[in-house]
Amino acid sequence: MRRVADIAIAAGLLALTLAVAPLAATGAAARPAGTQATPKAAAGKPGDKLLVEADELIYDNDKNTVTARGNAELHYGPRTLQADSVRYDRASSRVFAEGNVRLTDQDGAVVTGDRMELTDDFKNGFIDSLRIQQTVEQKGETVRTRFSAPRAERVNGDQTSFDYGTYTACEPCKERPEVPPLWQVRAAKIIHDNVTHTISFEESTLELAGIPVAYLPYFEAADPTVKRKTGFLTPRFISSTALGSGVAVPFFFNLAPNYDLTLSPAFLSRQGVLGQAEFRHRLETGSYSLRLSGIFQTTPSAFLPGPLGAGDRDFRGSIESKGRFYINDRWRTGWDLVGVTDKWFLDNYRIRNQTITTDYFREAVSTGYLIGQGDRSWFEARGYYFKGLSSFDWQKEQPIVAPVIDYDKRINGPAPLGGEVRFEANLTSLTREATDFQGLPRSGSYLFSPSYNGISYPLYETCSAFNRASCLVRGLAGTDTRASAMLSWRRSFIDPSGQVFTPFAYLRTDAFFVNPSLSGYQNALVPTIANVHDGFSGRVMPAVGLDYRYPFVGEFGNLGVHTLEPIAQIVARPSETRIGRLPNEDAQSLVFDDTSLFEWDKFSGYDRVEGGVRANLGGQYSVVTPAGWYANVLFGESIQVAGVNSFRRGDLANVGLESGLETRRSDFVGRFQVSPNQNISFISRARFDQADFKVNRFEAGVTARFAPFLPLSVSAFYSYYEAQPLLGFSHRREGITATATYNITPNWFVTGSALVDLTHYLDTRDLYADAFRSYLSNPVGIAPIYQNPGRFYLSGMSFGGGYQDECTTVSLNYIVSPIATAIGVRERNQTVLLRVELKTLGEADLRQNVGTVSTADGISAVR
Template sequence: MRRVADIAKAAGLLALLTAAAPLATATEAAAQKAQAARGAPPRGLQGKPGDKLLVEADELIYDNDRGTVTARGNAELHYGPRTLQADSVRYDRNASRVFAEGNVRLTDRDGAVVTGDRMELTDDFKNGFIDSLRVQQTVEQRGEVVRTRFSAPRAERIAGEQTSFEYGTYTACEPCKDNPEKPPLWQVRAAKIIHNNETHTVYFEDSRLELAGIPVAYLPYFEAPDPTVKRKTGFLTPRFLTSTAIGTGVATPFFMNLAPNYDLTVTPAFLSRQGVLGQAEFRHRLETGAYSARVSGIFQTTPSAFLPGPLGAGDRDFRGSVESKGRFYINDRWTTGWDVVGVTDKWFLDNYRIRNQALVSDYFREAVSTAYLTGQGDRSWFEARGYYFKVLSSFDWQKEQPVVAPVIDYEKRINGPDPVGGELRFEGNITSLTREATDFQGLPRSNAFLFSPSVNGINYPLYDTCSTFTRSTCLIRGLAGTNTRASAQVSWRRSFIDPLGQVITPFAYLRTDAFFVNPSLSGFQNALVPTIAKIGEGSSGRVMPAVGVDYRYPFVGDFGRLGVHTLEPIAQVIARPSETRIGRLPNEDAQSLVFDDTSLFEWDKFSGYDRVEGGLRANLGGQYSVVTPAGWYANVLFGESVQIAGVNSFRRGDIANVGLESGLENRRSDFVGRFQLSPNQHISLITRARFDQADFGVNRFESGITARFSPFLPLSVSAFYSYYQAQPLLGFNNRREGITASATYHITPNWFLTGSALLDLTHYLDARDSYNDALRTYLANPIGAVPLPPSSNRFYLSGMSLGGGYQDECTTVSLNYIISPIATALGVRERNQTVLLRVELKTLGEADLRQNVGTPISADGIAAVR
């Protein structure tokens, strides 16, 4: 036996071994010894280029009698993309086998790490046997790094592409650091596990799922894609469905990977009361974008489980939906796409628990379909859209919803020409919409004995009807017919800073609008509306020029550790003619008027183009802020707006009474203020309010706090309180007051509790809620009846969720109890109560179970159980 020792330490020995080298002769062996002494690889062990085994170790031992080479001490062998590391590696050239012992670690070409006590492999590492095998594979799923682990007392590696584990286990959970022998949170144990790296499939034979070492489910055979696979044909995790109307059922999605860039998912759902609900979703990715389409449908076997029309779809045998979404990049500046949904009836998606991202919210149930084209330049923006609104509430009328097409917006900013300088800005907007029926909102009646008929067992208050329009009882949210408006505005501004630090910003703008109104006079609630509301038919125009100046004088003081303090008075004056044709033009996009600190210094305080502010107005105020080296930040702003001359645009209400009771309707507006405080980056408090000009009473108040107390306390909270004074002319007879709050507390790094609540503090003031008491009083004594006071329950829980769960690197389990309002916009007291259980075993799949508790009977179109 001949030995070459410690050469790698001194000279960094690299030995190149042929994959199937012949046994060397005595003469060759002598030459090899001389070459090794010089630090060169043995001549007989040099193979063909690209077919070599690279060995690195502290010590190499050559046994020419047995035809072996042994690498000891930090042995590391490289063959192509594979690397083998061990305390000791013996290469048998006669058998072309590699024997590795002690802390054996094999890294495959895809990054998978195989470890074991002992490995017997072919010289290309593709085949062999492994004792006490452990495989760790790191992949990324949904932007999260996941590590999967296989283990077995013995395994066989076949052709480098397949590994067979005898009595193996599979999990994505990290082993316990303190007690590695402790079973993981979950694992799949099987008599045989076969991992095929070529097809990226894992096969389990005679398997069972264990939770904390306890068997909970048994499957004689199943297969799943390995964690590296993002798309593979096969069954996905089933979803369970249950409700009184559809019964109990299960949806079994089957995914078909038709090509690398498109796929199809078919999901039949077998329901005990209604039959088979079919769903199919097709997704296609192209070079310039992607699109998807989903269809759903069912021929109901028990339509009577749902209410008859117009309160439900109980008179329909077939129900279904079509959804599609697409987005395409024309080039680096232009994008086009769509997001549409169509349904046979407004209750279908909710009745059959079909998830749809186009739903706006649980408060105002509607699906918004849109198609768009957008373009963006260096200092410009273009967008063209069309909208279709599908209402999904039993209490909304589809004919009142507009079809809006097109909505075109364009904005361009350029530097002003010399010697004017500054910035020039051009804005343009074209909006056209069509509505079949005029959208009225009746103002609440003060008479408590005027009620609507019962709807599905629920009685609702009667607002003043508006089939005959009068301004004292009705608001018009939208006119029937076709209304088109084209608007353009060019503006200029430039800031000057004098030696004293005063900032003076003169500005000017010119706004023009053209209206084309073609009202519909057909229908019982459309006739005479334009005439009574004095809406002009045909074309009309409006021009609004303006000049103004913005003045600010910040006083800055640096007080060292006390921070930098800034006091800044602000004055803004805008001169323009009075607004014309107030109330004689449609108002579709300028109905959301909120006067607070964010709009105090806006040139035009209306939210859209249909209204334009006019008259000579001054906006006055000031703010104080402080920033400390310790990270404290505080800011206070206070001010008001004063109408100096001309017609006050907010004093004359239009057909939706916009402007009235806004705080701007008087010559001197209400006071508005804001207070912000952030002691550090984890806590933020903001409060804003509007105070009455006459008595400083609070007309509007909002305050909220968000806080994350980690690492001192694993708690994050947010709470917001809102108060709005009554606005009878806008349809709100009583003040509105409420609290929304949410919190998450981590009991441990893995266990957490979470909750949220929505409290309506003025629900008892709503005349609608006194219906039953007042009706009983009226029936008992119709002549001398006196309305009973509403319920005194001040704290009405409109919505709530409570839950908790567990989350770690391999498992997510959550259980939530959810109370959500139904048709909140109408003030209905009934609420959905749902228990939601969600379980995710990463790399295996996820499942959720949603169960309604209680009996919602008002707005979901479901009949009482029979």
């Protein structure tokens, strides 16, 4: 039976200073561990008690030692020493622990060894066959680091020196512990300083699976417990045709606990030194950051000359800033700002392009905001500046939007109305230097018109004079200000049979002030836009309506709960006025599907307002089973009962036309979704022509995780959109996007994704791109374009694989990403990305462009 001795002493950390009254003149004596003794005071921390657990305590007065033998366990404060035997020599004040020795520090670090020789406060000493395991949190993960050495020395309890030691974050193989870990650093001397929290390596070698791959005579790194420490970060290697080969060497300055500075000079063989600096500052109420980048190019000819590139610039750079501040628990403010010397800089020098998702980074948006949130209210004020980063963007067509103010408040309706009263308000003001025209496609052309500096080229109709048959106006030059307010009420009533009646009413008012600009290129076309109001104008839209639902619910045991719900909605209001005579900036995105079928107003923004008497009819059927099966089907249509159909008369951007709502009886819309369990989900939605039930719009997608039966997760989405010539799409659009990840083993995986365009006419884009470039060099004429229809085109893709465990992540990916797809140019970036992370030690990635570099991103084809 295990005995326990609780002996109070005033000793140092984990001291075993036990002085007892002589039991005999000579010789040794053994006593049960619970035997009381009279200790002698010793230097230590007052009030601390030592708890000793062992099978027996042995007092040797001749040798002046005390030994705890048999499953010895000593507790002193937050530290614990365990061993087969622990002997304390009172004369030398040394502690000797032997056999399965295990010391746990106050921070949770575990030190193990065959034998330890320590001072009585455990601050100094030698350890044979040392092994240390330390657990830390890093990037939201639990990481365990391990030191080992045949012999080590502890100095002052704050520093441990390992002779011929190793360091790794990899767990040893349970079946074969003698096998070297995946990676480890082997050094002649390793010094771990717990005061400075650094680990230094002398004469070190990085080993992968026991094979030496890199040698450094000396290097130092922060230990895993450190979140912020001044020093070099992992270098980043760079290689591209335009930049050459190079390396970025970031250096981090931990200036204070709440602010820091990172300098990241990148040394490029073709362009010189790219300077980058980032300053971050956290305050009591928020934080902000500032990042600067700049370079004086040594080889500007690597990039296209203006106006298609920045090859005529010596200095190029950018400035970025982000701020977030909390005024109080309800109000916050902040900003996101981006400024560049030219539209190609961020892409050419891979600023922000650290992951695959940012390869599509084609626009920089700057905004400042003030947001307030109450219990049932919302306020937001913003300003926007848009910087187009494509060669085909003309900055004069981009608006400056300031301010955009939104307010939303909900309250309980007053008696006797009850229900909910909601007030919404919006104020938007924007300015644009040049009118944004888009020529509609000529017969046989594809997608949007290629343009440069606002000119639509002869693949499409030109807008030398505005004509609704050939031109759309995406935005007017000048100033456009609109103030809108809407007051609404609704309340639901349920009768004894379960019918749900929801009457509602709203009053919408809009005030416009339009001051079009008539100066500058192509703004002279503005007066030819039919009957556009100049100056102040207003609009009022009152409405009343009723929403009716009658759910029939039935429970069928294991077959689940089935619900059949017919839905009818009627909205009565006067006809919309001034259609096409007011700008439309924020309501150009109109998608009629199941999500908008029962909306009171189906327009996406405030610049348009739906009018007339309209009935929305439909129904849905759903099933929920005890096993977790869920299915839902919805089908319906919208009918213009009286008044002017807002969707039949297009505005300056033809919004409403070819939407499925332009006829008295709309297209049919439907939705079907099913989830057999929480791992598999399928959803599809479609719009069918009212006359012949032809599919005008169809989307379907599935996501599935097959674990634990199969370590595979997939997602796939298919989209089909019928041609909409009046909106700029002369041919149908059809495509598939899919992703999949398969875990070959718990550590090895392969992954891939693809974006496939199934449109027949897509292969003509190469010809259009060549013709467009020919036109830029010779605007007098353009060669005839012949169609070369294809079946499909792989627009973007990636595939790769990797390895991941508790200490290492390695991935290799081949990425193909589209460039300037909005204008139909068949050009792509092809990139190989290698990323290696040795947890707690550092990470590195290498990105290499391969194949022919496109000229659409401002890079010259001349080498």
